[in-house]
Amino acid sequence: MGARIRRRRSIRVTTNLCERPLPVRLAPCADELLSSWIARHAAFYAISPLAMLQHCLPELLSLRAADLNLTEDQVVRIAHIFSIEPTTVRRMTFSNIPQSSRRMIASEPRQSCSTCRRTADGLPVILRSQFLGWRITCPLCGGTLQTIGGNDGPTPFGGYHHAALMGEEMLDNEAEHGIPNWVSPNEIARLLLMRRVPKSVPGYEPSGYRLLGVIIPDLDDVMQMETSKLPSPASPILPMYLRPALLAGVAIVQHAGPEMLRMLSGHMMGENKARFDSAIEEILDCSRQSLGSSQLHLI
Secondary structure, X not given: OHHHHHHHHHHHHHHHOOOOOOOOOOOOOOOEOHHHHHHHHHHHOOOOHHHHHHHHOOXXXXXXXXXXXXXXXXXXXXXXXXXXXXXXXHHOOOOOOOHHHHHHEOOOOOEEOOOOOOEEOOEEOOEHHHOEOOOOEOXXXXXXXXEOOOXXXXXXXXXXXXXHHHXXXXXXXXXXXXXXXXXXXXXXXXXXXXXXXXXXXXXXXXXXXXXXXXXXXXXXXXXHOOOOOOOOOOOOOOOOOOHHHHHHHHHHHHHXXXXXXXXXXXXXXXXXXXXXXXXXXXXXXXXXXXXXXXXXXXX
16 A cells, blocks of 8 residues: 555656646755755655656756756756745755865765754755865854764864864855955865975975974874875865864964965975965965955945
């Protein structure tokens, strides 16, 4: 009997989904990712999550694509089928996050909050914040996020906790709310993960030393005891126990201003230094243009 009901549901969804809204719509959870919400509907109607998505948007080939890159028209179409406001659909995606910040969006959930972890309709709810590489706290309750499937001990950077929270807020403001600063916090995070030449360290391994270690000296000691390497500037998502160091470094550079960027240049050499100098000159030039434009608006 139960299988017959599921088949009927599936047939109704298959034939009518593109024409009219779903007869039953499940309420989204706070901070839920769009693909998670669609998967819960798919389970209810006994079809696959991708089939559910493609009934709404046949041009999409993956749920990941729906999470990242929905156009306004696609948002409206999903909103119509699921009988929900377009703004609610948009908030469940990463569509509002600029390309410069997307390097810090993981391809799978990296962290979770033990307090806000939940299931709905028999399925785990996947939250947007579980993918964000700049978060160390839960946006719902403010609690500390933990590595999924890991056993996080105390971070070796507890002394930088306040600065790390400031860095988290700066990166979040830029990515989620478009709030500018004198320089992009995301760009600072990328630069701080560039390799540097440590002074008075014989036989050093370049991959183990980054500019971030100049600002957060404890990082060098921690990394000397690690077998894994730090992520690259192209994908600056750090493990949870190292993430506070990067966030604190971002906040420190933001508050110190351009002179700290010039100081960091002295810790590099060769092509790496040339790339860094070129990057900071571009950053400072953009900053000067933005400041000049702001002053003109005030006149």
